[in-house]
Amino acid sequence: MSHHPMSYALDNLRLLIAHDSQDEAEQLMNALRNAGRATRAQLALGEDDLLRALKGGAWELMLCRPTFGDSSFESAMSHLNRLGKAIPVILLEDNFTPDTIKAGMSLGARGVVPNDDRDLLSLMVDRVIEFLRLRKELQHSEIVRHDAEKRLSLLMDQSRDAIAYVLDGMHIHANDNYVEMFGYESADDLAGVPIMDMVSASDHAKLKQLLRSRAQDESQTHELECKGVNTEGSEFDATFTFSASTYDGEACTQIVIRASGVDESEMAERLQEMSQKDQVTGLFSRSWFMDRVDESVAQAANEGRLSTVLYLRLDDFEHHQSGLGLDGADDILKSVAEWLRAEVGEAHLARVDGEDFAVLQPVADMDEAAELAETLRAGIETLMPEVTAKTVHVTASVGVSFVREDARSSQETLTTALKCCNQAQRENAGKGNAVKVHDPMDDVAAGSSEAVAMQVRQALEQGAFSLRYQPLMSLEDEAEHAFEVFVNLPQKQGEAMEASEFMSVAADQGLVGKIDRWVVLNAMRAAAAFSEPVSLVLNLNGASLADASLADWLGKAMRAAKMDGARVTFQFSEGDAATYLKQTGAFAEKMKALGCGISISRFGGGLDPFKLFQHIPATMVKFEGSFTQELSKAEGRERLTSIIKQVKEGNRKTVVGFVESAAQMQALWTLGGVDYLQGYYLQAPMDKLEIPDAA
Template identity: 25%
Template sequence: MDSDTFRAGQKPEKLLARRSADVVSAVGDVSYRWSIKEDLIEWGEGAEPLLGVTNPECVKTGRAFGARSLSQKGASRYETVMYSRESDNGGGVRYEIEYQLVDDYGGKRWVEDRGRWFADADGNPEIAVGVLRAIDQRRVRDDQLVRLSTFDELTGLLNRVRLKGELSDVLTQARTPSAFLLLAVDNLARINESYGFDVGDEVIVGVAERLGGMSRRADALGRYSGNKFGVVLRNCTHDRLGDVAERLLGSVRDQAIQTSRGPVAITMSAGCISLPFHAQTVEAALAHAEEALMSAKQMHRDSYVVYAPSREREKMRQRNIHLADELISALNDRRIRLAYQPIFSSRSGEPEFYECLIRLVHEDGRIIAAGSFIPIAEKLGLIGLLDYRVMELAIETLRARPDVKLALNVSGGTTSDRMWLDALVAQLRSDPGLATRLTVEITETVAIHDMAEAAGFISQLRDLGCQIAIDDFGAGYTSFRNLRALDVDLVKIDGSFVQNLIENRDNQFFVRTLVELAHNFNLPIVAEWVSNEDEVAMLRDLGVEYLQGFYLGEPSLDLPEAEAQSAALG
């Protein structure tokens, strides 16, 4: 009903009579006219089915209708009209509310109530005319959307967004000491693999029920991610945090979770943090809880760690952040360089090939060795970018220097990096002659971590014409089976066994054994970390074909010219 109709001088009674039959009823709505002073309601057609009453006389008065209404404070028709702060200036005062009605069958139904009230000469509500519309289906949809935005679909617990909201509330109020626990099911991947993902879901639901049974009414429990749960503990002091964590872990540990495949025994680990003492923001609280959880997992299963600030840890983080920025900047500014260390033939004394070692050129010109940044790059997930750049530089060198052979190290993650391999394949196929002068080195520990994946990686490189070397040979679980499974061309004995070779009989025995093992498969050997002439002689006598070490030749940013490459061994 628009205000223009009323301003034209038409009475609301006439408007209601004219339109209710042919418009309102046609769309399933029910019109009404409420004479407020007499407290009488006149209902239009279709009132019985919409209101769920067998006799409209039972809702003939506003009082009777109000007795059937279930509404929050301020949401009933009576309160909306009678306590309105607006004034009727001739066109009526619009209102729109939603509430539930109790029907004659014991059920409840949602309605939307839209209308206008009109004032008497004194400005008091005299008449209200409006329309009721059934909105049960819409409310169900809205409730479902609200539930999906609030609760985890699988467990019925608070979802991540709402859990963070509860955490924010605790930090904002900060009236009493509180805490946050982040708990993770140990080895959920193993459960999924052994029993199936459906059983894994049953385990998650079972854990939710256990934790819910241990939580207090004031606590907020939610599912943080796949196998992780978060608990916001209100009114929990730091000294009680360990006891709470142990009680929650025990509730899961002490009794197996019943599933459709039978009982499944599980454990959990937890990271705990006191609030607001050790975190003033949600992001900081979550980060510290994740850190404590990671520490708990590194200890052993079924453990918890309470976060404690550490200046050394923060300094290390700042160093990591600074180094990450420096690495990205060096990559963008082309300040990643190769240093070439010669690898000599033990017989001829001539350099046979060069190992490519990564270096970072600082902005001030200083050369930074790999040991200063590679471990951090691996931890921060930047090693793949560095491997890619090293590969590009090695290919450039092979093109520029057709007289040299190079050995290129790759990290563990790169052996499964499809983009790195595709880029190398593209480079070598465009210039097939490069592959015969390139040796790709992978460490033994990486190779045996996933033999099938390593074998596939090696096979593709060999098909291109590259040679493959096993680096750090002897540092892993060397066996005849491993060497037979990996179709490699060269092995490099881990330098720790060459170090102090003359004085250390254990190292002598180990090197001799590794040499015999490799020669059994007709594989030539490189000995690293060679440091003196006596080691050169002993390794040569043991049958080692190639030697590498600072004593023989240090890494250099510049390759020697072909005519300058001379014998370095006596």
């Protein structure tokens, strides 16, 4: 199993609702939840509530009524400003007119929506989530950039070269070598000295000319060979290299004067080039290629330039390796590399893996990229290299992706091209020799509800869902083997579709009950066939709970699978339990009579989760994921401790999931009151029921 830590950062929107009605706030919360959005909310019915919430928690979004209790939107905004909280606020306005929108915006609302328009609110929440994600990314980049600048200034101080930074023709900083070269006492004496003073009067005209052309385009690097002049007026030969840089976060010009006698730059470039070249083909390596894709991502963002990445893989290469030996296979790689080099000319070309090559090239449009890919595919097919006196027939599959102006990262672009290449290799009955071009609309269509509904129907007909089992580690009894069962929908290519991606569509189509029955039946069969007794936690969806016949059917299914009720816990989310309160209560009573456990997942996200216990005889709860994330903060630990205490009062078991790190694990051991731990750090969900080795 590959370990990929989940990022729960914004899947778990922490929502603060400042409202004048508890009932309406709960409906609002459920509407957002059912649309698959917010998961963790707190209600402020007045000024005191609001201040307590603002001081006590980390909120990502606030929904606010014009007035709530003894407070108002205006007063809430002034508290946010006073406390330095950058929480985007959406105003839920009764009287929705251009004037109230302007008034709300001018007081700092991120958005204004009519109080009764849930669809518009959902769309607005999505916009704000995107804004938050970008803000977080930007913050992260700023921090990384700042660190890089600090490292740069350290390197600069240790450099053998003379280096200075110049803004508007004046020095703002220089290293010791530069200061010495021109005969100054310290860098402070240089501050504010014009760059003109550094070169001989006979070269002033040349320098002025260079500075003028730099003013036109600062991104270029310019060299100036001239006579440098020191404070005593004596002159020396120097080559000034001007390039764009930043100092203290401000754009400026960096000047480097090479230490004479050693042409280190050429040597460094040679070394750099050697370290980045692949020995077999002489092509550049993957890390070099990624740097080029990084550059094109920046170009796409700044200039809107479209580029394409072609990922080429030679088909059935193992066959060639075993037939011709490793040296023979290397000869094939060499001849393909030579041909590609001649064919793609100016484009960036690299060998990125065993028999995988990649090309990066600016293109006018997507069709041009497709044509290039087809040309390369067809060309390789006719190549017929001679290896050890045999003519070898080689073909390649090509995946094509694009660096568009909204491209996020070089990694993503290369991965998309690789996925397309994998798809192309499946063509022609798995023989490859095909091209697959990534269509951005594919991503949208694959996620469109029509496409998903069709897949779900097919999967039900063919029993094509798959189950995954994630252990719950008992802190009480090591011999107990309990597993939570998840369902997903395998895809022809790429990762399987998680339940969260298809259940809401299945619910709209009325198919959820069928899926849940399939899961229960197949999980119980797996448990019955397993060599040791195991307990199962089976997730049911809200729409299933509304089906009155489900409880009787489950009773029969358990008898058929010879499952003892004590080893089965049925689990549903807090949001579903709140939405289908009566039905859930009735269902839980029936299942409890059969000896089964009842668990509420995503617990603690709602406005008053404990209210559910009045209607539902829960024997266990699994806490909402953001609690685990907040364990690193003292207030997060306190909040979880107090909520665990309340849950345990009714003799209920507690599960903390989403454990991603040793630090979280450590914090949970010492917290007390936790019965089960679960998460990728302990064990990722497994494709079949098995007891993982004790770590």
